Amino acid sequence: MKTILIADDDKHIQTLLQHVITLEGYRVVQAGDGLEAKAKLEQEAVDLAVIDIMMPNMDGLTLCEHIRSQYDIPIILLTAKDQLPDKEQGYRRGTDDYVTKPFEPKELMFRIKALFRRYSVASSDKIRLNRLVIDRQNYEVSDGRSDILLPMKEFELLAQLAQYPGRLFSREDLIRLVWGEDYEGDERTVDVHIKRLRQRFTDYQQDFTIQTVRGIGYKLEVGAP
Template sequence: MVSILIVDDDSNIRELVKHHLQLEGYMVVEAIDGEQASFILGQKQIHLAIVDVMMPNKDGYQLCQEIRKHYDFPVILLTAKDQLVDKEKGFSVGTDDYLTKPFEPKELIFRIKALLRRYQIVSSEKIKLNGTVIDRKSYEVLCNGNLLMLPMKEFELLSQLGSFPNRIFSREELINLIWGSDYEGDDRTVDVHIKRLRERFLNKTDDFSIKTVRGVGYKLEVKK
């Protein structure tokens, strides 16, 4: 499920946006300011952020810069400012879109969907990695015309990495996403499953590769 972070010190705005996002089937995470948002980003997987500009402790511009430095997902700045100079500053710090208050919730939804498509964040049932297709409904992988059936945890791990090409996932993050926060095993479990995935696709395709990021975790790279 696509997870969207709303960062705004106005509880009424958060509630309004949350209501419309949930109607669209999105998972919603809330933060009251930039500092709380920074903490949440280190704890949860976020696919898109809606960020107010004027906030205490850490404003929207600062948070947007932080997201651009450490993460790869779209940002919409939400603000009462409508001056060209303010929009220029917003885009200069890396926002993808800019919406001025008051706004129509439907317009916000349109913009969210457009950005998710642009970032190729998967909310559909199929993930395409060149000639390799991961079908999350049937739990099948079609690799250059050949059908592969993977064990469930390997399939979920490949789907997670394939949904976010080039994003680095720590072992702990992958454990929480695939095995659950109550998993009591060793995080080396991830290494074992990554090794098996690599072996399964060895000599079958060069559509993608799973890279080790030393001291951090793993990422999936798609061949261009």
């Protein structure tokens, strides 16, 4: 049974979400603020976090950034704000999705299930992008007829994006995940490698595309089968 963390200082929201999520067969862990949520994460094996932005002690953006640096789980930010700068901040801190209050509980469940499907791809050594298969264990990309040879960093960058289709990665995230914390170059190297990947896979745009989100970073979208 998957466990979902609900971090919100509104007791009514906590009660509503616990009811809806439990009915769908998930286990719920609750926290009333960011610090309590941080402690619960240390005590519990959590599979997904739903976080309100406006919380006492530690706000949702700070908690989101902490989770992204320590855990590899999906995150949904829950907020009453619906301004583009607020959403940009959320995505920069590492959220996977963004739901604005007031919301329909069913819509939130759709998003939770979609994120679980997206993250389940990462549990496999082989990632399928329609005709293409990325074999992370053997560092190979194949279309079923021939292998496509990639330099190591291009392969790792493609695999990182493909593990979580639809998830937005900032350039900072990609530098940290692909090049490492001690990388001393600038973020433009990400842009250069993305450009090369797009050139290599121009014949596979029906299978996947790498989209630019201006001012933030990149995400990979899988085409319809």
